[in-house]
Amino acid sequence: MSISERKSREKEYRIKQIKDSAATLFYKKGFVATTIEDISELAEISKGTVYLYFKSKDDLYYSLVEPSLDKLSKNLIKIAGMKKISPKIRIKKAIDATYDFYVKDPDAYHLISRYDASVFSKLLSRDKLDHLKHLMRSNLDQLEIIVSDGIKQGYFHKHNSKMTAIIFWNTFMGIIQFQENRLEEGKTDYRRSTINGAMEIILMGISKR
Amino acid sequence: MSISERKSREKEYRIKQIKDSAATLFYKKGFVATTIEDISELAEISKGTVYLYFKSKDDLYYSLVEPSLDKLSKNLIKIAGMKKISPKIRIKKAIDATYDFYVKDPDAYHLISRYDASVFSKLLSRDKLDHLKHLMRSNLDQLEIIVSDGIKQGYFHKHNSKMTAIIFWNTFMGIIQFQENRLEEGKTDYRRSTINGAMEIILMGISKR
Amino acid sequence: MSISERKSREKEYRIKQIKDSAATLFYKKGFVATTIEDISELAEISKGTVYLYFKSKDDLYYSLVEPSLDKLSKNLIKIAGMKKISPKIRIKKAIDATYDFYVKDPDAYHLISRYDASVFSKLLSRDKLDHLKHLMRSNLDQLEIIVSDGIKQGYFHKHNSKMTAIIFWNTFMGIIQFQENRLEEGKTDYRRSTINGAMEIILMGISKR
């Protein structure tokens, strides 16, 4: 391993350290309540070092949220576009993709699920804010597309497809939140099964027999 | 009217002024971004006066959230207890009560719907926090009771009743949030109709035919 | 004296305290090297109080420089406009006005004479910076007008009037600076007489005999 390779690897590691610490704290205490000092202490570096790698606090937040959200967004777009696959299956795939994203990067998921534009409207630049909003909106759009396909193809009852997408989306978020609270209290992990059950109910509710 | 009566009435009015202003601003800008000065200006009083009636900023927040949440909570408990009425109707009544609460005091509703324990865990005392959690949990519990009754009485399929309650609850919150965003963009108001539609779908999903 | 009168008077006094401290320190150490903490300590108040009366550090600077510079500017405009008075006398009046300004508010004078746009271009808003530049430029313009009149009326040799104005202006500033250094070393005060002498030389240089 060359020196530059090692340096580059150490740099990557340092960035990961900071991002991990930030994600943990943002999740635990919220964006505003988390200070750069908190982050630097958890990452066991100095305050200045954070600014070596991230232009500002909101830049750090953005760099944490954007790639994960972007990836999920692209996955959902791909799934929504699989027109040959039945809408019911596609819905399940979309749920799987979202759950997968949640399991692989829970911190990022929480940042997204807690996302509250009003908190950041002063801190994030217009561009960044709009981009995040766009991604958030897109996820809902993909679900809507699938539902809409299901209606057109006669699988689902005629419902407002946007509304139906909202039902899926919010139920997902709500169950994760609720089940996590249960987990904290030391109970059995029913996250995946509850999600599945809930999605079944909604699918049942919208499907023709 | 005696002098003390008038004084007492003025005091009540003053407190209402402060609470209204705080609720509006907490909703519009979020808890952290709202300053005591903002609140006092909107209430047309001085900063010091706020502290005459409320111990601290978070005490003000708590006194805003608690009674509203408490009232809704009591309503839902009453509805859940109407064992003679069919679970389907009771669900609808619960939804009506929540929607009513939302329409009559949107600011308070938003405070509740955006309630994020982690943000306040540093600001609110342990008991206050626990009490709020308890009320939030209770609302879900009432929905669960109704669903559970519906299952026992053979109206609904056998599902996890807690999960079903979550579906109702989060769908409600999600639709309000989404439709409000639409309203802000100048579009038609579909809040009530979308709520109704969504609840129908979920009821359809869980009901036997 | 009513309570509000006294309060208002105390407020004025507080503002004066801050301005005086700021002017002293800006002059002694320069704008950048002077911290808000320095100012607040000299004024025997807290940091926060400075921000109670001034929006920002540059706002404080601006509020210090602008009125004084504005007053001088207006005086010079008035003098330049006294077309019935001979240019020679008007030049002397202009010098008197500037010296008067210097004596009455030496701190403001020094802030102006040290004014270096490049230092403030990052700190002062475009508007404020442009306004200050405009005032500085105006002073030179008035001198130019008088010189120009003198040339038209045959009193002065044909010279570039702008250049001649620069000679007057910079000689004034340079002498003050030099003589102040001498004063610091405990020598006799020759400020006024040296200014007079210098102005005589320049007038001699440009006048026809």
Next chain:
Amino acid sequence: MSISERKSREKEYRIKQIKDSAATLFYKKGFVATTIEDISELAEISKGTVYLYFKSKDDLYYSLVEPSLDKLSKNLIKIAGMKKISPKIRIKKAIDATYDFYVKDPDAYHLISRYDASVFSKLLSRDKLDHLKHLMRSNLDQLEIIVSDGIKQGYFHKHNSKMTAIIFWNTFMGIIQFQENRLEEGKTDYRRSTINGAMEIILMGISKR
């Protein structure tokens, strides 16, 4: 060329690179606003390397100002000492030397002309500060010597020679500053001609006919 020779030459070059970059930036943005990083980037070296050759930021500034000022100072001393040449001609020579210095190394000139002891009194050590002051003072002294000779030899009116020197010096600086501002605005370059004109006026003012 031996290895040590090459090394030494490279070292010289490196130092020149740093100094040039620093001079450019100090002039363009001012001492405080210029960061060591800015300088190292312009010099195309690393931050650490700057500290290999200069003890500190102010040491770099000093090493930039001192030699330039020293050279000008020596030139003026030489000119002032040319007792056989008429004072009028010597004044012109002194102006030429200063203008020459300005044209050949404008960055250094600006560092000197903007030199403000108060800003550096905290940054530079006592001796360094005193030495710079001494050099600045010397330049004025040489002009004074020439003027004084002119008075003694009956060419000039009896004036305070120090004051007359100040007039020359500050007029020079002021004109450069003013004409540079004009140049920035895209106007014609009148620097040299305006300097000449101004010096003529002052000479006229002090000369007997």
Next chain:
DNA sequence: AATGAATGAGATTTCATTCAT
């Protein structure tokens, strides 16, 4: 009871300087 001036702790951000490689 009401005011609002004053406080000062604490947040974000910058940058000269150091030091291990």
Next chain:
DNA sequence: AATGAATGAAATCTCATTCAT
């Protein structure tokens, strides 16, 4: 000799809370 990552002191500014009037 050269690098540039890391440091941490210090600067600006905000705002919940106090308190004299």
